[in-house]
Amino acid sequence: MDKMRRPSDSETIFDVAVIGGGVVGCAVVRELSRYDLKLLLLEKEADLAEGVSKANSGVIHAGFNVSPGSLKARTNVEGLGRIYELAVELGVPHRRTGKLVVALGDEDRPRLEELKAQGDRNGVPGLEIVDEAAISRLAPGVLGRWALFSPWSGIISPYEFTIALAECAARNGARVMLEAPVVAIECRPDGFLLTTPRGSFMVRRVVNAAGLFADEVAALAGIADYRVYPYRGEYLITDKEAGAVLSMPVYPVPPRDDSFLGVHITPTVEGNILLGPSSDAVEDKRDTATTRAVMAQLKSEALTLVPELGRFPFIHSFAGLRPKLTDPQGRVKLVDFVIEESRVRPGWINLLGIESPGLTAAPAIAARVAEMIGARENWREKSEFEATREPAPRFAHLSDTERAGRVAGDARWGEMVCRCEHVTRAEVETALRNPFGVKTLDGLKRRTRCGMGRCQGGFCTPRIVEIMQKEGLPLAGMTKRGGGSDLFKGRLKS
Amino acid sequence: MNEAGGNGGDRTASLPVERHDVVVIGGGPAGLAAALGARRAGAGDVLLIEREKCLGGILNQCIHDGFGLFLYKETISGPEYAERLIEEVAREGVSVRTGAMVLDLGTDRVLRVNARDGYRLIRAGAVVLAMGCRERTREMIGIPGPRPAGIFTAGSAQNLVNLQNIRVGNEAVILGSGDIGLIMARRLTFERMKVKGVFEILPWVSGLERNVRQCLKDFDIPLELSSTVVEIRGRERVSAVVVARVDQDLKPIAGTDRLIPCDTLLLSAGLIPENELSKRAGVELSPLTGGAAVDESFMTSVEGVFSCGNVLHIHDVADWASFEGLTAGRNAAEFIQGKRGAGDKVRVGAGAGIRYALPQVVRRGAENVEINFRVTRPTRGTWVEVRGVSTGKTVARKKFPRLVPSELQKILVKPAIEDDLEVSSHD
Numbered sequence: 001m002d003k004m005r006r007p008s009d010s011e012t013i014f015d016v017a018v019i020g021g022g023v024v025g026c027a028v029v030r031e032l033s034r035y036d037l038k039l040l041l042l043e044k045e046a047d048l049a050e051g052v053s054k055a056n057s058g059v060i061h062a063g064f065n066v067s068p069g070s071l072k073a074r075t076n077v078e079g080l081g082r083i084y085e086l087a088v089e090l091g092v093p094h095r096r097t098g099k100l101v102v103a104l105g106d107e108d109r110p111r112l113e114e115l116k117a118q119g120d121r122n123g124v125p126g127l128e129i130v131d132e133a134a135i136s137r138l139a140p141g142v143l144g145r146w147a148l149f150s151p152w153s154g155i156i157s158p159y160e161f162t163i164a165l166a167e168c169a170a171r172n173g174a175r176v177m178l179e180a181p182v183v184a185i186e187c188r189p190d191g192f193l194l195t196t197p198r199g200s201f202m203v204r205r206v207v208n209a210a211g212l213f214a215d216e217v218a219a220l221a222g223i224a225d226y227r228v229y230p231y232r233g234e235y236l237i238t239d240k241e242a243g244a245v246l247s248m249p250v251y252p253v254p255p256r257d258d259s260f261l262g263v264h265i266t267p268t269v270e271g272n273i274l275l276g277p278s279s280d281a282v283e284d285k286r287d288t289a290t291t292r293a294v295m296a297q298l299k300s301e302a303l304t305l306v307p308e309l310g311r312f313p314f315i316h317s318f319a320g321l322r323p324k325l326t327d328p329q330g331r332v333k334l335v336d337f338v339i340e341e342s343r344v345r346p347g348w349i350n351l352l353g354i355e356s357p358g359l360t361a362a363p364a365i366a367a368r369v370a371e372m373i374g375a376r377e378n379w380r381e382k383s384e385f386e387a388t389r390e391p392a393p394r395f396a397h398l399s400d401t402e403r404a405g406r407v408a409g410d411a412r413w414g415e416m417v418c419r420c421e422h423v424t425r426a427e428v429e430t431a432l433r434n435p436f437g438v439k440t441l442d443g444l445k446r447r448t449r450c451g452m453g454r455c456q457g458g459f460c461t462p463r464i465v466e467i468m469q470k471e472g473l474p475l476a477g478m479t480k481r482g483g484g485s486d487l488f489k490g491r492l493k494s
Numbered sequence: 495m496n497e498a499g500g501n502g503g504d505r506t507a508s509l510p511v512e513r514h515d516v517v518v519i520g521g522g523p524a525g526l527a528a529a530l531g532a533r534r535a536g537a538g539d540v541l542l543i544e545r546e547k548c549l550g551g552i553l554n555q556c557i558h559d560g561f562g563l564f565l566y567k568e569t570i571s572g573p574e575y576a577e578r579l580i581e582e583v584a585r586e587g588v589s590v591r592t593g594a595m596v597l598d599l600g601t602d603r604v605l606r607v608n609a610r611d612g613y614r615l616i617r618a619g620a621v622v623l624a625m626g627c628r629e630r631t632r633e634m635i636g637i638p639g640p641r642p643a644g645i646f647t648a649g650s651a652q653n654l655v656n657l658q659n660i661r662v663g664n665e666a667v668i669l670g671s672g673d674i675g676l677i678m679a680r681r682l683t684f685e686r687m688k689v690k691g692v693f694e695i696l697p698w699v700s701g702l703e704r705n706v707r708q709c710l711k712d713f714d715i716p717l718e719l720s721s722t723v724v725e726i727r728g729r730e731r732v733s734a735v736v737v738a739r740v741d742q743d744l745k746p747i748a749g750t751d752r753l754i755p756c757d758t759l760l761l762s763a764g765l766i767p768e769n770e771l772s773k774r775a776g777v778e779l780s781p782l783t784g785g786a787a788v789d790e791s792f793m794t795s796v797e798g799v800f801s802c803g804n805v806l807h808i809h810d811v812a813d814w815a816s817f818e819g820l821t822a823g824r825n826a827a828e829f830i831q832g833k834r835g836a837g838d839k840v841r842v843g844a845g846a847g848i849r850y851a852l853p854q855v856v857r858r859g860a861e862n863v864e865i866n867f868r869v870t871r872p873t874r875g876t877w878v879e880v881r882g883v884s885t886g887k888t889v890a891r892k893k894f895p896r897l898v899p900s901e902l903q904k905i906l907v908k909p910a911i912e913d914d915l916e917v918s919s920h921d
Contacts, residue, residue: 484730
């Protein structure tokens with residue numbers, strides 16, 4: 001990672017610093033990298049997408065769940081209009097699957113009609129109410145009397161999307177710095193001095209996309225307008241064998257209070273199925289623990305919609321946190337995204353409360369940020385902007401002839417590292433040489449899928465450890481996700 | 495791009511297809527023996543495919559002794575046991591491909607194999623499945639909590655410790671009393687790690703009793719039965735686990751929680767036959783074993799596809815996996831020689847007190863069929879009986895002084911089998 005640090009860092013004045021390497025921050029920096037600007041992305045963790053962006057349903061929302069006129073609604077529908085094209089440009093696994101919101105009985109049909117009307121008002125294309133026969137045609141195995149069918153909804157790998165956005169931005173000159181939490185901010189007449197353990201940076205403008213911690217980051221700059229409350233959502237994920245059971249995300253009729261969308265069932269782009277999430281306010285913004293009670297509840301709720309899922313084993317569970325602006329006691333009720341320039345600190349843009357549908361909305365939020373400040377400053381678009389990113393090829397997705405060709409050209413494609421997800425040594429080595437120098441086990445997992453299969457890394461971890469050592473990473477530097485998450489405690493014998 | 499788990503599809507026309515008489519998938523104790531069995535029964539061209547760089551499978555990391563008592567009549571270490579089988583395989587002229595992984599097995603016995611020297615399609619006259627098993631993970635057990643580093647399955651830890659000289663932690667708790675966990679408790683103690691206890695959710699030990707004696711008692715490592723880990727603590731690295739006693743339904747009992755500080759959790763809570771290839775080939779699996787349903791020749795529901803060792807059912811002793819391999823290999827050879835006649839089959843079921851019986855089907859008229867079984871709970875002075883389901887006639891009966899779920903047992907049915915059978919135990 002040190003090679004990315006150029007001696008001139010301390011002297012450079014950055015035009016914009018984005019704080020937070022989640023999907024929103026990465027979308028912003030990628031959007032801004034169209035212009036002739038000195039850009040800096042600061043992320044506190046050892047990889048991008050380590051917070052809210054890695055642990056969610058990965059659903060591309062069409063925009064019928066959000067109130068007309070809200071920023072959520074506008075950025076969702078605008079984002080929908082951009083995200084598919086963007087995913088293609090960046091080579092991110094995604095699929096336009098369509099989506100069903102299912103009512104088990106006639107009594108819930110009016111609620112579906114309401115959702116449809118709301119979606120129509122928001123400008124969501126193609127929504128229709130369908131009956132039982134259509135449900136079983138669209139998604140065999142799904143129980144339901146009526147459903148709202150949204151043909152433009154889809155799925156995307158949220159962390160690959162995030163990483164791809166950052167890689168594209170970096171390709172266009174943006175500096176991406178990891179393990180760089182902003183610990184102090186000095187507000188100066190001409191901008192902000194951001195202090196991180198990796199150096200201090202003078203920046204003219206700041207985009208605060210720090211997710212769960214955006215309130216704390218804002219407070220460092222003397223902005224105390226908001227507080228972010230973490231709401232935990234637990235998930236279970238099935239073996240890929242279950243993938244064939246479900247063709248599209250299936251949601252229940254959402255709870256009346258709109259607090260969340262309800263426990264739903266979502267296929268992932270890789271063919272697993274996600275159950276979840278729950279929704280519980282927690283105290284700690286890092287509390288991503290799973291609980292026995294919720295895991296049991298998820299199973300039973302999901303099985304009422306898709307009974308067939310009961311046949312398949314779960315290979316993983318995890319929890320994500322929603323950054324909400326509504327407190328659990330209901331004293332503060334802010335349900336919309338905050339996308340605004342601070343009144344007290346001109347040049348400081350706050351992006352707060354970007355929960356669902358933030359993943360879909362991210363490209364639109366990024367475009368708004370660019371408009372907010374770009375128009376004023378007469379930013380110049382670079383002629384050499386590269387909109388695309390070449391994704392690393394995946395052995396598992398290649399045809400027989402492509403595989404044979406790869407192996408013939410480079411024997412490392414013939415060495416299987418992960419037996420469950422069919423990942424080769426070539427892919428592992430490429431991923432370990434990623435542009436940001438991420439060398440954590442979780443970072444490798446998100447880039448290659450090593451360890452995401454049914455053995456959960458039992459077989460591939462020892463092989464990866466060997467490869468990491470050959471790539472020059474000492475045993476003592478191997479972590480699950482940076483910080484104190486060291487994998488081992490040294491050598492047995494020297 | 496988004497075809498999940500793409501396996502090459504049907505665009506195979508341009509790749510040449512290599513042919514072999516018998517292909518054995520997996521070079522562990524079962525697969526090595528299967529290759530031997532096939533050669534000795536006269537199969538001309540036997541190919542053994544192993545995904546690791548050398549043959550031996552999991553034996554290579556089992557540096558403790560206790561292997562070979564039945565096959566070689568002496569006790570040797572895992573690597574030594576492997577070495578002997580590997581020498582025999584070399585002498586018998588088996589073709590070996592290591593560092594080669596079978597990615598797919600079609601219903602037509604066409605394999606897709608990837609290796610550094612090429613990606614190939616191979617058509618086999620007969621296939622012997624010997625891929626072994628994998629370990630149950632934290633997720634399958636369903637232990638709640640955050641997701642710190644420091645959680646290992648016992649077998650992964652064994653690999654890291656024994657083959658890579660890595661200290662996996664300083665203070666460990668072991669969940670599950672499977673044999674690998676027991677062996678690792680001793681191993682970690684040898685390496686000056688503190689093992690704070692072994693916790694088993696069942697009221698009895700899952701591993702062999704000799705391992706409890708030699709690996710735990712001799713080193714004063716506490717073993718607690720009817721107890722389990724109910725929560726993991728620690729955000730970055732494990733800092734503690736919470737253990738609790740469980741009731742008869744294996745549910746944690748409120749108020750029995752106990753916090754045990756540790757930086758490592760080892761899981762030895764069950765093995766799962768790794769049958770992904772078998773499923774792709776259309777092999778019917780037994781819900782009781784997690785492995786293929788086989789007949790007395792170890793042939794699966796797919797003609798010409800045989801199964802043996804831990805991919806068929808979990809063994810407690812490697813030697814038995816090898817014996818099974820020898821038989822499966824021999825039968826695979828006989829299959830390609832056309833010596834195995836078709837015929838209708840009767841079923842073998844598990845009755846009272848029996849967790850599973852194997853083979854699950856037998857050709858009508860077969861004689862001297864050995865039936866493997868495991869009991870559901872420990873008993874003493876038990877009669878085990880094999881009875882015809884429609885005739886009610888007892889065809890085999892044997893008294894066992896002691897039966898435990900951790901030990902695979904056998905009973906021989908001498909007379910020709912004409913009826914569906916059921917194995918049952920009676921205290």
